[in-house]
Amino acid sequence: MFFxxxxxxxxxxxxxxxxxxxMYALFTSIGKLIYGMAVADGGETADFMRAHAQSYKSWxxxxxxxxxxxxxxxxFNKSDPLENRLIKEKKGFIRILLNVFFFGGSAAVFLNILAGYIVDLLKIDTSGTSSFNTDTPFVPGLLLFVFLSPLVEEMTFRxxxxxxIKKNINVPAxxxxxxxxxxxxxxxxxxxxxxFIMGFIMALIYQLSGTFVLAVVFHMAANAFIFIPPYMLKGGGASEGAGLATGVVMLLLSVVFGWLVYGGTKKEQ
Known part of the structure; x- marks a missing residue:
């Protein structure tokens, strides 16, 4: 019985x-099937689809x-009710929301810069990995990486x-x-x-605040701070010294805003 x-x-x-x-596999397969059917018959439709393959993939x-x-x-809406305590109580929610936004953005930039230095130091090959890139059309990329992907991942994982897991085991687990x-x-x-680090922070924010929206905002801000700058700096770049300085600043901002988020959520409990 226990087993x-x-x-x-x-x-x-x-x-x-x-x-x-x-669901991801199913919906993605349908998209690939539609593309395959469109290019299979040849003609103008096939030529158009091939010429706009990246755009089709993004949309x-x-x-x-x-x-x-x-x-x-x-x-899952009925079986797993969402927690949004701070929104319902409206206790300092906007202030905490802004702190979470800047905490997410600064933490993401700092960790990405740190990861870059670690990759260079350990000579890790990352050529076969995917990442945000400016080959993706900006509008669908913005919708996908900054809004939809964070929302879906927060729904799934937080x-x-x-x-x-919290309900069946405990919070640390x-x-x-x-x-x-x-x-x-x-x-x-x-x-x-x-x-893992970002996921842990987002889960902690959700646990401390009892507010799912804050975890989503943190995730959206993190992705926005990583996704948008490459488009603004297209054709340009930053020196190693500038990257190090940015990393230090972002670390300090992460600590400050992280402390404000922690203090704000604890105060409103």
Whole structure:
């Protein structure tokens, strides 16, 4: 009986993670099928699709993530109610929201700069890994990386995975395991460590504030601070000294805004 109960509890905790992957694979396959059918017959349609393959891929990904938001909400909204305590109580919410936004942005920039130095120091080959890049059209890229991807990932890993593990085991286990899952989906070791740290912070924000929206805002800010600057600096670059100085500044800002977020959420509890 204990064995069966353990299996049920384990399945209950990983169902959202599995649902995310199944729906993602299904919707992505449909997008690829549509593209394949469009280019199979040849003619002007095929030529147009091939010429705009990157744009199609980007907008197709946007559609996939919109469907993921809808699918996750339909599947889990009733069984796993969202926590948004600070919004309901309206206690200093805007101030905390702004602190979370700048905390997310500064932490993301600092950790990315740090990761860059570690990669160079250890001579890690990252040529086969994917990242934000300016080949992606800006508008669908903005929608996907800054808004939809953070929302879907927060629904999957903080709202559902973290929430269910917390309910069935405890908060420390939920913080670590949900962050490990979040790190695993980001591919190579460097990104996995970055994602684990960021995932842990976002789960901690959700736990301390009882407000899912704050975790989403942190994630959106982090992605925005990484995604948008390359478009603004296209054709330019920064020296090693400038990168180091930026990293130090972002570390200090991360500490300041992180402390403000912690103090703000604790005060409003």
């Amino acid at each position: 069966l109960d353990s299996i049920k509890r384990s399945l209950y905790m990983i169902v959202p993670f599995a649902a995310y992957y199944v 197709s990904a946007v559609c996939v993530y919109v469907l993921l938001v809808i699918g996750l909400w339909i599947l 709202w559902l995975t973290f929430g269910r 939920a913080l670590v395991v949900s962050s490990l899952f979040f790190g695993v989906i980001h591919g190579d070791a460097v990104k996995a460590v970055y994602a």
